[in-house]
Amino acid sequence: MKALAFAAGLMTASAALAETPVLTVYAPDYFTSEWGPGPAIETGFEAQCGCDLQFKPGDLLPRLLLEGQQTDADAVIGLNTDVTKQARESGLFAPHGQDTSDLTLPIAWTDEVFLPFNYGHTAFIYNTERMADAPASFDALLNAPDDLKIVIQDPRSSISGLALVLWVKAVYGDKAEEAWTKLAPKILTVTKGWSESYGLFTDGEADMVLSYTTSPAYHIIAEEDRTKKAAIFPEGHYFMVELAAKIAGTDQPELADAFMAYILSEEFQTMIATGNWSFPAKLDSSKWPEGFKELNLPEKALYYSEDEAAALRDEAVEEWRRALSQ
Amino acid sequence: MASRLVAISAAALVIGLIFGPIIAVLLLSGRLPGLTAADWQALRFTVSQAFLSALFSTLLAIPVARALARRQFPGRALLVTLLGAPFVLPTIVAALGLIAVFGQKGLVNALLAWAGLPSFSIYGFHGVVIAHVFFNLPLATRLFLQGWLSIPAEQYRLAATLNLGPRSVFRTLDLPMLTRIAPGAFAVIFVICLSSFAIALTLGGGPKATTVELAIYQALRFDFNVGHAATLALLQLGLAMGAGALALAVAAPRSLGTGLDRVVQRWDTSGLAPRLTDTAAILLAALFLLTPMTMVLWRGVFDLTSLDAGVWRAAWHSITIAAASTALSMTLALALANRWGEWLSLAAIAVSPLVLGIGLFLIVRPFVNPFSVALPVTAIVNAAVALPFALRILRPEAEAIRHDYDRLSASLGLTGLAWVRFVYLPRLRRPAGFAAGLTAALSMGDLGVIALFANPDRATLPLQIYRLMGAYRIEQAAAAALLLLVLSLGLFWVLDKGGRVNADL
Known part of the structure; x- marks a missing residue:
């Protein structure tokens, strides 16, 4: 195990030589694969942040809870409402600081910690x-x-x-x-x-x-x-809504805030529909991709x-x- | 002395790799809560399906292996390789192949409908057992086949000279071999089936088919109740080790004597009845194992051209991992080829992959970013997971060599490295080639711990298949599965063949 740690240490050391600030975002595996929305988000955000956005895929919440305050994550994306209670109680998250009054969700959204980016x-x-x-x-x-x-x-x-x-x-x-x-x-x-x-x-x-x-x-x-x-x-x-959040103990708070803002930007929102095959959380239905406009929608969201x-x-x-x- | 040292360090490595993560998870939880009513129900289901799956796999393998051992026909070697395919496929792919044959809209029901017979449903307890037999019959068959091939040809000559009938030949030659091989084969299959989850649930048709592994998954991922997961993981491990100890204790250790490695010729099996039963056994096994594989081929072959660079890169990662884990696993297996080693290695497939992954994550994390070591860690874990299979294949032969050739070696003064070089390795070549092939193929097909901490650009082929399926790309996933099947079987064939160079069979 020691040799392994040593070899890996060499690899990470050479990566750290670069000076660009790194924003580490934990995401589910499907999100970051080449067939998910991850690569397009990475390109889009890096074009404006002057940073290196790195997605770390895996079991989001279990990993965060295992790591606790020592987590490397600056933000997370891809949480689900069914786990937000547990996530909130961990105290690991900070308010997202975004205005959620004009989201296009079928329900009103007032949560200050978890920020919706798409739904279905x-x-x-x-x-x-x-x-x-x-x-x-x-x-x-x-x-x-x-x-x-x-x-x-x-x-x-x-x-x-x-x-x-x-x-x-x-x-x-x-x-x-x-x-x-x-x-x-x-x-x-x-x-x-x-x-x-x-x-x-x-x-x-x-x-x-x-x-x-x-x-x-x-x-x-x-x-x-x-x-x-x-x-x-x-x-x-x-x-069902998917959420992003900022980690309270992040060493890149400005970048994390910028990422939260980017999530609600029109660029992100127009891309997410076909990237993640879901309805955008803040985009008028007239701007949805053609295929989405054809979909049968329920009158009532439970x-x-x-x-x-x-x-x-x-x-x-x-x-x-x-x-x-x- | 030196070989003892090697064995002890190999054992220490295996113990550390398996028990280290469990201890890490235990330390994290700090307590072991009791079992719930649902846990007991899951436990009952898990043990009963594993018992029956192992029993049927072992029993059904005997006629198939016997037929393959005593019949020669064109394409026999190819058939033996192909029959191993179900064992090395990722479960999700094999399950879809199985359902394409036995499912609601599968071939079997199409035939039944055509014949005007009532339809058959695969979903239920019997479906779980059928699926597990489908996965494990190939392994059991190969283990028995190897057992038969290890009976010296001279003994069958002697039996023929003495004019022994088929029944007497069976009692004096075949039965002792079977009692030597069967308990170990049963144990290893029982232990694999203990940790079944996705297959048992899908073919079991619903929550009646809840296994202990599902309960562990639920505890870790949904409830984040690490203590509960640790309790269940220890229970699963205890069951496996108990079953393993029992099976290895009853297995007959005696050797069958030596020979001059001639091709086996059988004089007792030329009658019409044995010929018919052998033909039937081979045909039925081929039909049962190869039809679902053909469906996997069929689903994937039209989309092969749609595979992009990411899939090929993942295939390359998988091959690299397979090569590394095969080398490691074979080194460990050669060092641990004794009863204790085999028993210990069973723990590697008995410990929940999820607990293993989380434990390793906890251990590695203080020293290094776990994502950057995803590939090496996967290779090491795959090596450990393949170890019980490699040992099951190697150990009977390894012990027979010691038993049969120790006196001769001692009288010739062959010891140490010279003994390894001139006696041990040459005689072990056939099973070693088979074991290496199986290890490589298993490592290719296993999703393993990489799913827990994989970098986007360091995926393996099984992981890419799951990702494609998760992104609606079912056809591309089928094509990638076909690629995986071809690569796994190719690796298996090359290594297995390598072990048989210059051998008569």
Whole structure:
């Protein structure tokens, strides 16, 4: 291990010779890969900051909590509302200092620590070539014949899976477990993450997949394929927002502030739609890319604040587990 | 004396690599909370599926390996290599191949519908076992095949001279070999299946198929309850070590005697019945293992040209890592080829990869930025993870060599390096080539700890496949998976072949 540390020490030492200030931003793996929005953000921000923006991908919050005050991060991007309570209580974050009164989210945003950069809603995606009429409401889905097969993600290992459990809770409240019991025979299987589910759906194994209202935009824009659609339910869809935040103990506070401002800039916001396949948090819908304007949007966004979600989470997951274990 | 020192340092390295991270995680949490009702349920499911998966993999491998050992036909060597494919693929890719065959809209159900029969659902407890047999049957088959090839040809000649019938040949020659190989094969497969997570959940159809590894993942990533994760990780490790100790204790250690390394000819298997059973065993195994692989090929082949530079760079990283971890793993395996070494190495696949990654992160971090050492750390961890397989392959042969040739070596005064050079390595070449091939292929296909702290530009091929899938690029992911399959099998074939140069089989 010593030789390893030595060799690595040499590598980092040579990197430190450069004088440009470095802004270290922790982000989820999908965000920083060459197919995510990371590279474009890096180019865009570096053109104006005179700095070196370095993304460090991985499990955001677990890593931050492990590192505590010694973290190298100056900012983070890609947090989710389901973990903000835990993140806030760690005391590692500073206010973002941005004006959030004119965001274009379907809900009002007043959080001073976590700054939204894009959003979407949970939705079931179907293929119009294989299913002409998708269920027109959540109730219709629950009462659909059992040969309609859906794939979902596990709420214990996946953010979208957890959002689904909260969605069902928001629609059915005390009757959530009953709803799950009705849905259970239609659930072909439950996967660890979103990718496995979506792969099963595109392979034709399932009729519908739990994904996002923005998923069809990828197929429209990248593949000119208009057969993938989100089934819109009048009961409402669970709102999912992705967030950025500034680390309180950063040694680059000005750069971190500049990065927060950049996130809400029009340059960032026009790029994020096709970069991360989500709706921009601060961009009028007239400026959305063409494919996004075609998307079916829910009339109603359902949303639990982080305190409500934290209070409901364990019970809602347990209801899900009980109903699907029978 | 020198060899003892080598063995002790190898053991120390393995212990440090596996138990160091667990201790780091334990120190961080400072406490070990008790188990919940859901944990017990997960534990029951984990153990029962692992037991049945290991049992079926081991039992079904016997007829297949026997058939491959006693039949010669064109393409046999290629078939033996190809049958190993499921074992080396990333689970997500293999699972999609498996579902393309056995799933709702798969080939099997298409055939059933065509024949007017009711459809079959893969999702459920049986699906978990089928998937695990699919992954592990190749390993068990190769272990038994190697066992059969290690029975000296002279013994079958003698049996023929004595006019022994098939039943007597089985009892006197085959059975002792089987009792020597089977417990270890069972143990290693049981331990791999203990830490299954994504496959068990997907094929299991829902939360009934919750494994201990899923509970660890949940504790670490969602609840950030490090203590709970540490408790579960220790439990998983304890189970694996217990099962390993039991299996290695019951395995018969005796050797089968020496021979002149002639090609085995069998006189007892020319009847119609053994011929039919052998043909059936080979055909069924090939159908079961190769059809899903063909589906993986089919899904990927049309998009091969769409692969960009990032994927090729990742492929190069993966090959480098595979080469480094193979070299390290083989060095460790040659030093640790005894019962204790094998038992110890089981811990490497029993410890939760997530706990291992987080523990290593905690250990490395005070000295160096973990991101900058992602590739070397991945190579070291991959070497440790491949060690139990390498040892399972090498140990029976290594011990047989010591047992069979020690007296001769002693009377000739062959000791130390000369003994290693003229006796140990030449006789170990076939299993060593196989073990190196398997290690390289496993390292290629394993997502490993790199997912926990990878730089964007230092990805491996399995990680790129997950990233492509996460970015909707399912077709490109399929093409990258095909590339991975070809590279893994290629590495395996080259190394395995290298071990068989100048050998008759």
